[in-house]
Amino acid sequence: MNRFLIVLSVIAFATPAYSAVGDAGRGKQVFESLKCGTCHSIAGAGGKTAPDLALNRARGNTPAGLSAAMWNHAPQMWAAMEKAGMAKPKVTSEQAADLFAFFQSARYFEKPGDAARGKAAFTAKGCSGCHTAGKTASGPALAAWESASDPIELARQMWNHAPAMKAAIAAKGAKIPTLTALEMNDIIAYVNSLPGAKPQAKFSPASAETGETLLKVKGCTSCHRGARALPGKTAYTASAEIAAAMWNHAAGVKHSGQMRPEEMRRIVGYLWSRQFDNEGGDAKRGEKTYAQKGCAGCHGSSAPYFAHGEESSSYGMVAVLWHHGPQILRQMKAKNVAWPSFTGPDIVDIVAFLKASK
Numbered sequence: 001m002n003r004f005l006i007v008l009s010v011i012a013f014a015t016p017a018y019s020a021v022g023d024a025g026r027g028k029q030v031f032e033s034l035k036c037g038t039c040h041s042i043a044g045a046g047g048k049t050a051p052d053l054a055l056n057r058a059r060g061n062t063p064a065g066l067s068a069a070m071w072n073h074a075p076q077m078w079a080a081m082e083k084a085g086m087a088k089p090k091v092t093s094e095q096a097a098d099l100f101a102f103f104q105s106a107r108y109f110e111k112p113g114d115a116a117r118g119k120a121a122f123t124a125k126g127c128s129g130c131h132t133a134g135k136t137a138s139g140p141a142l143a144a145w146e147s148a149s150d151p152i153e154l155a156r157q158m159w160n161h162a163p164a165m166k167a168a169i170a171a172k173g174a175k176i177p178t179l180t181a182l183e184m185n186d187i188i189a190y191v192n193s194l195p196g197a198k199p200q201a202k203f204s205p206a207s208a209e210t211g212e213t214l215l216k217v218k219g220c221t222s223c224h225r226g227a228r229a230l231p232g233k234t235a236y237t238a239s240a241e242i243a244a245a246m247w248n249h250a251a252g253v254k255h256s257g258q259m260r261p262e263e264m265r266r267i268v269g270y271l272w273s274r275q276f277d278n279e280g281g282d283a284k285r286g287e288k289t290y291a292q293k294g295c296a297g298c299h300g301s302s303a304p305y306f307a308h309g310e311e312s313s314s315y316g317m318v319a320v321l322w323h324h325g326p327q328i329l330r331q332m333k334a335k336n337v338a339w340p341s342f343t344g345p346d347i348v349d350i351v352a353f354l355k356a357s358k
């Protein structure tokens with residue numbers, strides 16, 4: 001075989017260019033196949049012995065926090081699976097990405113909003129001038145908002161109709177108001193609180209590769225480059241952040257035309273994916289945690305790397321958990337060592353450590 005080809009394929013395996021983006025629909029199937037519903041309910045349906053992971057219950061968690069939550073109660077999860085007569089499955093990083101997208105669709109990463117505050121902001125920002133609870137000539141009824149069930153559609157709508165609002169407000173001699181992410185989040189909480197509302201249940205970003213291209217095509221990179229390059233400092237897990245940013249662009253900067261659903265799915269896919277490339281961990285701290293939590297007990301001081309194609313991210317830690325967690329558990333029991341319990345920051349530190357020791 002050609003040596004050049006070997007080198008190429010090694011590079012292709014060693015450095016996946018983008019983190020997976022996942023899909024909420026597929027993630028729901030992963031959730032079901034892992035029997036999470038034995039204990040957890042979703043919107044009331046399912047087991048009752050664990051917190052409802054229902055739609056529209058914002059928690060403000062991080063992806064690493066989700067990864068940690070799964071590690072922490074893994075022995076419980078596996079016991080439930082054994083009781084149900086199931087073998088413990090392996091979970092790939094891609095499946096973990098799907099699971100994370102499913103949690104995103106259930107607003108797990110969103111900060112809790114306040115409907116009353118949202119209603120007040122809705123009036124203060126002039127939204128109620130065109131939008132009312134019932135259908136009007138100038139806008140759909142709030143409870144019928146497609147965008148309340150789909151954060152990508154919300155971002156698109158906020159981008160698309162800001163110019164019209166800017167014009168309507170300018171005609172009255174006023175300036176378009178900006179929105180903070182907190183206000184956006186509260187407004188969604190308000191819309192979701194109305195009778196007949198369709199709470200968020202979707203999240204299907206498109207591939208990060210095509211999203212990166214689109215940032216150029218749409219002229220985003222004319223401003224967002226160098227120190228301003230996207231992703232910026234925002235945590236893109238919070239959809240409200242992106243939606244508010246899309247709206248605010250129309251207030252100040254050049255608007256590069258209406259966006260089609262597919263286009264916003266690509267842009268959000270890129271932003272969502274990039275947050276997993278560097279979750280901000282500290283390798284030195286990770287090394288300490290790795291020793292403290294008993295990982296080094298088997299592995300020695302030299303760390304393993306993500307050996308089964310797992311991503312070096314919170315996704316990868318979910319894959320590692322399902323890949324060799326049962327084995328860790330057996331040996332820890334035999335040595336009378338407690339099962340490791342992690343915080344979100346512990347997870348990103350360990351990821352940084354494993355990444356650095358590659």
Ligand code: HEC
Pocket residue numbers: 031034035036037038039040049050051059066069070072073076077078079080081
């Ligand atoms: C044996 C029952 C059981 C199974 C099976 C189970 N869980 Fe849990 N889960 C719990 C309990 C109990 C808690 C709350 C106590 C705790 O945190 O340990 C919890 C907490 C959580 C939390 C944190 C909840 C919050 O309020 O933020 C997440 C996330 C979670 N589980 C995800 C999962 C996923 C994903 C699966 C499937 C892979 C799963 N769980 C399977 C019992 C279970």
Ligand code: HEC
Pocket residue numbers: 125126127128129130131138139140144145146147148153154157158161164165168179187
């Ligand atoms: C000048 C009138 C006007 C104002 C003011 C206005 N909107 Fe709209 N809005 C519209 C119209 C018209 C549509 C329908 C656009 C379409 O279908 O393309 C719309 C659609 C929307 C949608 C998408 C609804 C769906 O079906 O999913 C959202 C979200 C939205 N507006 C949010 C807001 C927010 C938040 C504010 C205040 C910051 C606001 N709008 C202010 C006219 C307005």
Ligand code: HEC
Pocket residue numbers: 215218219220221222223224230231232233234242245246249253254256267
């Ligand atoms: C004319 C310049 C300009 C263009 C074009 C532009 N932006 Fe921005 N964008 C800004 C500025 C200024 C901010 C505010 C930055 C800050 O708060 O530090 C911002 C903020 C953002 C943010 C949130 C802040 C962050 O750093 O995370 C996002 C997301 C974003 N822009 C996406 C886009 C996308 C997507 C496009 C193309 C459709 C785009 N921008 C086009 C100037 C621009």
Ligand code: HEC
Pocket residue numbers: 290293294295296297298299304305306307308310319320323324327328329331332340350354
């Ligand atoms: C009981 C001994 C033991 C403990 C404790 C242990 N591991 Fe492992 N680990 C293994 C073995 C054995 C393998 C090789 C598994 C294989 O190849 O199937 C492995 C493989 C790995 C891999 C390579 C990827 C993979 O999925 O196989 C990673 C990453 C890893 N371990 C991380 C950790 C972390 C982080 C901890 C601490 C939470 C830990 N390990 C604790 C025994 C252990």
